[in-house]
Amino acid sequence: MDYKIIGQTVPVVEMTLSAGESVYTQSGGMAYQTSGIEMNTNARGGVMKSLGRMFAGESIFMANYKATVEGAKVAFASTVPGSIIPVDLREYPQGFILQKGAFLCAEQSVNTSIAFTRKISAGFFGGEGFILQKSEGAGHVFLEVDGDSIEKVLQPGEVLKVDTGNVVAFEPSVSYEIETVKGLGNIFLGGEGLFLTKLVGPGRVILQSQNIKDFAGRLIPYMPASRN
Numbered sequence: 001m002d003y004k005i006i007g008q009t010v011p012v013v014e015m016t017l018s019a020g021e022s023v024y025t026q027s028g029g030m031a032y033q034t035s036g037i038e039m040n041t042n043a044r045g046g047v048m049k050s051l052g053r054m055f056a057g058e059s060i061f062m063a064n065y066k067a068t069v070e071g072a073k074v075a076f077a078s079t080v081p082g083s084i085i086p087v088d089l090r091e092y093p094q095g096f097i098l099q100k101g102a103f104l105c106a107e108q109s110v111n112t113s114i115a116f117t118r119k120i121s122a123g124f125f126g127g128e129g130f131i132l133q134k135s136e137g138a139g140h141v142f143l144e145v146d147g148d149s150i151e152k153v154l155q156p157g158e159v160l161k162v163d164t165g166n167v168v169a170f171e172p173s174v175s176y177e178i179e180t181v182k183g184l185g186n187i188f189l190g191g192e193g194l195f196l197t198k199l200v201g202p203g204r205v206i207l208q209s210q211n212i213k214d215f216a217g218r219l220i221p222y223m224p225a226s227r228n
Contacts, residue, residue, distance in 0.1 A: 001107060003086070003140070006075070011084050013105065013142050014075040017067035023074065024064045025105035031077035036069035064108070076105045076142070083145040085206060087135075087169070092204075095136030097176070098143065098169045107139030134172070143169055147210025154201025162197045165211035171203030 001023070002016040012031045015023055027041070041063050065074045078084055087096055089110060097115055106112065115134035135141040145168055152160060154174060161179065170176065179198040199205055 001140070003142075005084050005086075009081050010078055011082075012075040012077040013084050013086070014073055016071055016073050017065075019067055019070045019072075022064055022066040022108045023105055024062045024108060025076050026103065027061050027063055029076045029105055030063065030065065031075045033065065033074040034072050036067055036072035037074050038066045038068050040064045040066065078104065078144045080146055080210075082147050082208065082210065083149045085143040085145055085149050085168070087141050087143060088139075089136060089141060090138050092136075092171060094172045095134050096141065096169050097172055097174075098133040098135060099167055100133065102143045102145075102168050103133060103135070104142045104144040106135065106141040107137075109139035110135055110137040110141050112141070143206065145206070145208045147208050150207040150209060152205045152207070154199065154203055154205060156202045158201040160199045160201075160205060162199060162207060163211065164195055164197055166207050166209070167197055167199070168206040168208050170199060170205045173201075174203035174205060175200040 001018070001021055003013055005011050005013050017023070017037075030039075041061050043061055067074075084104060089095060098112075103112060112133055112135045115132045149168070154160060167176075177198050177200075179196050
């Protein structure tokens, strides 16, 4: 499989497949395709894994795109303005932990399953739910990033505190927990919410500059009110 990322505002990843090669995405992720692509939709991994994806914020069903001729192309688009980040999981034998909504598409050799946060507080207060996702295998997974991507490689014991919703993915070696903002004035007047995500190295961390939930919240005052 060859791929290239096209566009900057709302990019797509365009894949060129050899005959017999296949990739998969969540339902509705495909942007365009050439002739010679065969689509098949199924509950990838069975019922339990499908339900796990639902709780992680993804589709129950996955769409599989298989090339029936040499050089067929299929492209998958991000849903909001942002970036697409390829991760070659062959470089990460332990896989990668993803926030819900970060998964865009992957090669068939990549398995995506649910992953529970290490601490209950992170699940209940982390803003991303108790269930995250884990991608692992011998291939590429493509991540959808809201806004611009920021990457950090944390050293052992190095701490990075991130606003809720700005974490995209990280290695399993990075611990993930929630820290309460200190000081009543900071909580009520600081405008950053009650909790921060605390990431502790070692490992690679991918962040996003845009928190789409915060962005949507800022648009609400400008939405026309319904009239009965």
